[in-house]
Amino acid sequence: MLYTAVAAGGFRRYATYRVATAAGVFTNTVFGFIVAYSYIALWNERPHLGGYDQAQALTFAWTGQALLAATAMMAGGGIAELQERIRNGDIAVDLHRPADLQSWWLAADLGRAGFQLIGRGVVPMAVGACFFDLALPGEAWTWGLFLLSAGLAVVVSFALRYLVAVASFWLLDGSGLAVISGLAAMFFSGMVLPLRIFPDGFGQVAQLLPWAALLQVPADVLLGARTGGAVVRGLVFQAGWAVVLLALGRLMQSAATRKVVVHGG
């Protein structure tokens, strides 16, 4: 299957950069400590803030660091490359392929995320579990549900970044939009602070936005704030946004290819 090969290639591409991965792991771990100690200070002052106990809050912090690279919230991840290809006209090469652009990049991004979940997620999480008292599940199937939720988080994150990248067909330089989108993802995913601790109205709206699918939902599945039917509702919420955003990306893509004016070249 072509797209499996693309995904495998995406995985191996990122796997070749070992020093970069090590540096990333180091950064994620250091930030994990910083966020964890901030949360300890906060939860000492306000126990059960947002309904989390301290162990759950710390689990949230380390889950955030573990998923940061895989969901490519800060930088564009593999999609920054697509944006650059549109800007400099290399996209012409991609359009000559008998393959669907969105599926191609989704496959490549899933491969990348797969590597970064293992390469940059496991170590920070393990370090966090060694130094702090985390609320990690004992049963394998909760871990399974978490991985499923993390996978959907990657798809939603891809769908959002794809929209930003395809917008470059109209914007010429989409880097401003990428920065705004990155900031929105950092805040509305719960990476800065869990969305549940925000005041009622705002917090509830924030939890309905697509970015909540990136961290808030998978973290809640892992740390046990979502159980039973709430897990299913969380997964449906993620899958729903994935479908809507991928469809939107597809619409934008066909509008873009219809009007294609490949820059340069």
Next chain:
Amino acid sequence: MSGAVGEALIEVADVEKVFSVRRKAGRLRRVRQEVRAVEGLTFTVPRGEMVGYIGPNGAGKSTTIKMLTGILTPSGGRLRVAGLDPSRERTRLARRIGVVFGQRTTLWWDLPLKDSYELVRRMYRVPDAAYRANRERCVELLDLGPLLDVPVRQLSLGQRMRGDIAAALLHDPEVLYLDEPTIGLDVISKAKVREFLREVNTERGTTVLLTTHDLTDIEQLCRRVMVIDHGRLVYDGRLDGLRAAGEGERTLVVDLERELPPIDGLPGARTVKVAGPRQWLAFPAGQSAAPLVAAVAARYPLVDLSIREPDIEDVIARLYAGGVPGVAAPPAAGR
């Protein structure tokens, strides 16, 4: 490969492409302006031919290729490649064509060359036997053997280019579009690429449309050449015809027994330079040299002679500058 040699594979009839560009006109005002990248473009390329497509920067070469591959939609006219309308059936057509952009790469940057080929195999669903045979042939002719395990980012430009050309041919395309395949390459790499293209064209019967700024590519590979300038075809015909059409002059260099005054009085020729016993006579490229040689030999003590062909670059420079009146695209008779 289906279809007989000689059947029209690429048909372009009265094609135009108009870009709408927005230009600043004052602080907030923007004016829409139409830019004609290509107009009235008409030509056909029979199956199995290798055609040079040349023109100065911005003449419309890349626009033409993008329309032929379907990633740009023409604003008007009719365009068919292998019987398909490229912009409507881009993906179907993509399986039957190969494209090489000298300045862009289709290869997977961070991974070994062979991974990209593996991907091509899956993308074009190339049958195993054909894939193995094609890969072997490309590897051998383009000296790719030692490079297959090297990540593409570590390849030199010449190596990468060879890798890209091979990638474009693994699925046995009927047409190969090459956009500046020798740009930036050293003499040896250029020679290797040319030799390979010649072999692909003659042995495999692959139709090739070659865009280049390096006229040596054209001289060594293409019998037919099309020249585009300002979006219009200004010449379409044989390469040697281009010299005549460009009003190029050939030069007859004669060595006489001794120093003599400039030769004159010969019909159609004029003496352009004298240096001791050697004299240079210019005459139209379209005219036979034989009567001139005979006339010189009859009247002067001739020791030796040689004929110099007009420099193709000069001819084309004159075409681009519009200094050749009346050289429009000749009717495509006989093709």
